[in-house]
Amino acid sequence: MVVYGTAPDLALRFFDGSGALGRHCLSGQFVNPYTFVPLPAVPPERSGPRGHSGEDPELLTGKLSVRIKAVSPLLIRGFNKRKRDDVADGRIPMRPDGTPFIPGSSLKGAVRSLHETLTGSCLRVFDTDFVPSYRESVLPRRQRRMAVVTAPPKDGRPPEIRLCHSGDSRKHRVHQDILRQYKGELVSGQRLNVLSWDKKGSPDKIELSEYGDWVLFLSDSGAREKDKAYRAHIRKLSQDMGVLDDDVWSTFLRVVEETDDRRTAQRERYGDETTADVFFEYAPAKGKAEYLHIGRRYRASPHLVPGQPVWVDVTGLNRISWIGLAMNWRHAKSRTSAGQRATGYEPCAKSTELCPSCRLFGSIDPNERAPEERAVQSAYRGHVRFGDALAQHAVTGEEVTLPPMGAPHPGAGQAYLDNRQVAATAGDPPLREWGSSADGRTPRRLRGRKHYWQAERNGREKAREHHSAEMVTTAHVFPEGTEFRATITFVDIDEAQLGGLLATLSPSTALDAPDLRVHIGGGKPLGFGQCGIEVDLEHSELDRSGSRYGVGGGVRDLEAEADALVESFRSSLNAEVTDLWPLVAKVLNPETVPGDLVWYPPGAEWAKRHSGNPDDVKEFDDGFEFWKRTSGASTSGEAKGVSDSPLVSLPHLTKDASETNQAMDIVVKSGEQDA
Structure with missing residues (x-):
């Protein structure tokens, strides 16, 4: 049996020596719900922040008026808890006066995440000690x-x-x-x-x-x-x-x-x-x-x-x-942790050594300290405050029944690791595993920052008949088309930092690509939370910080200076970071991948997904065969270089505008599809 893959999409092909389809079977293609923007080759430069003393009157202070439109239903969970049992009742978030809103914390999380990607900053939400475990063979x-x-x-x-x-x-x-x-x-x-x-x-x-x-x-x-x-x-x-x-x-x-x-x-x-x-x-x-x-x-x-x-x-x-x-x-056999696979991108831990995002949005100390060191202060308060985004019209939440969603598992080496082509050895752990022979002397690096495609919904967001009541959850979402307004205030930042905030809030302008979207809230793999964000420059304000103390000039024209501020931000970054911006534009662009093909690895052809037969749909949802047959496991002891299950990685994002193919082949059990 000959096994080969074609770069960059590494589509699976399984043929026997005669050219006939082998014991594995293919049936159409799918696009994985997420991809990765690579980490820049050079880690972020960490330095001390300017602080909050207001000693530099030329620093900038003001507020940004932001318009947000939900392009797909928006899922915000964990609010409106019942006092008697502290359990969320599933409704959309409401203020005491009945105004629907997006919490400022949800907006900040989405903006900061994109800012970290644009600036090549540290991996803020990151367990450096993580080492995955794997099920043992039976x-x-x-x-x-x-x-x-x-x-x-x-x-x-x-x-x-x-x-x-x-x-x-x-x-x-x-x-x-x-x-x-x-x-x-x-x-x-x-x-x-x-x-x-x-x-x-x-x-x-x-x-x-x-x-x-x-x-x-x-x-x-x-x-x-x-x-x-x-x-x-x-x-x-x-x-x-x-x-x-x-x-x-x-x-x-x-x-x-x-x-x-x-x-x-x-x-x-x-x-x-x-x-x-x-x-x-x-x-x-x-x-x-x-x-x-x-x-x-x-x-x-x-x-x-x-x-x-x-x-x-x-x-x-x-x-x-x-x-x-x-x-x-x-x-758990790997001796190399997640932090060691992303050296240089660990969360900032000292207030005197901060990456660009931590200098702007703030940093908490991620390290647990001994009792005698707990008085040590290593956190840094950010310069940006996010107000709640208030709905601009009456909103009635839509009830949805969500399919089961598991926690992300970085142990899936097919997706999370930057893989090398290595032959599997019978009896050894599958090549997808951290700590397998694919690591070699230099353990494989993490692929980069995870982003979900801004792809249209195709039914994956709805629970199917075979999902038991214990597996599904019911929630309420803001309907598509809901519009919000929010105010973001900033204090004592420089021109490059303000330009970075503007670029993150209006990525279409900064990345020179139309209709880019930003994810807010939960349910991203299901297609929820795609939002268009726009800064209303006319109703925003910009002052020099010194004006608060009667020092230096006062109001500046943000509408006239916005482009120059964004350019100042771009110029403040090294080329290894800005060279990746075209990839960021791809993950924010709803046209990059065909939305109707986005699904976690299926186990049957698309015809079964749409057949209306619950058994067919259940078979389609079962992706076990894909993960099994792409794991890089070898059990047969065949000739070197030939594997029962070759290690197959997610397609890489490329800067080539003409190369957007992110599809992979569906792998089904043999005998279920004619060649």
Whole structure:
């Protein structure tokens, strides 16, 4: 099998030696909802700000009147909380007098984000210590042992762990026919006795007992094959206590936060509930399908509780080298953090060393300090204040039912890393993973700043029939066409800084491209929040700061000086930054990509998306095959340079105006589409 990709779009092609389509199948193309503007080759110059003393009378003070129009529905969440339970009721934000508004904080966040891109500033919202974890392959792990928490973690110390004896992952399991006798009342971690064993060495009769010798482990059934019976692991308790080091526990704490149970929506829905029901749809090849209530499992959480079963790897002297919440759980092998993959772009941490955005908008100290250092002040107050954007006419919020949206996952190396062409090796981690052989001696850099396309909505913003009630959320949005006005005030900034503020608020002028849009609010991958922003120069004001103290000249003509101020901003930046501006224009331009093709990686051809059949739509939404077949994994041990699943990256943005192809090929399961 020959595998090749074509730059720059790296479209997938899978052919066998005869030229026929191989065991992977393609069906049309799609455009990923997001892309990346590269980081400039030269990191930002960091220096001390001018301060707020007003010592320079030539600095500028004033206000900008801004008009905002929602080109697509605008989603602002988290407001209008009910006093009785502090839960947002989903309505559009309203002031006490009933005026709909965009909070100034939402406007500031959108403007600052674009300003950071235009100036090549630091990555302000950035976890420098982040290292992703990945699901382990489903393989028998005879060396992995079950254990039970006997004392919870406290004051930063790891929990106490009692080990179980080693067991056979194929035999020491309880069949669903035995489990169903307890009618869903089982809880993971319950103790039991095994009364008898069948001829294959598996338990065929059990009894629950508070002081039983065996421990039951129930896991989520979501990844199980429906045609095979549910079986729950059991292990016999030993008297041995495990030794859990701080570094192993720290890795667990980092990994657990990336699980589905820790998603914001899940945590908001279930609150302090520590367990979840385990249901299993058993659909054998022959026979009637059944829907079984197995019992309750523990939700993934860093707060392990006494009696909770876990899985561990144990070395000599009962030292635990790995701890997880399932036999095949997650691993984190990279030794290179996100900050090390974006060296020079870490968030500003000193008030005397600030990038252009932090000098203008302000900076908080991102570092946690020891108690004796907490009086140290490393933050800097910004020079710009954003007022709320008030709706200019009556507005009725539109109710929408949103599909599930997971948190961004930088561990998806196909998208987030600047990849090199490397051959996969059988048995090694897929090349997409941080820490795989694709990193080599110099770990791959992060691709850049993430931006969502300003693309028209095509139905991806609506929940589909196969999305369960637990997965979707209901919200109210400002309708398309809603107009707002806001006032932005600034104090003691120079001409280049004011020019940068104007350029960010009116990117079409600065980037010499018409109809550019800026995202405000949430739901960006779904097409929400596309806004046109315009500075009303006629109703804005510009003074010299010295006029407040009777020093120097007074009012300046902002309308006449706007172009010169923007040019002053451009001239203040180095060429490595401004050379990327054409790419910024592309991500803000609604015409760059065809909106009808924007979707997270589909699992079927577009015809199924539009067929009206819920099963077809569900198949289309399942992008597992794409991520699996583009991960750079090799399992076959074929000739070097040939991979079962070549590493395929998102297309790069290019400065060539004629090159705008951002499409990738849909990958479907073999046999589902004729060649």
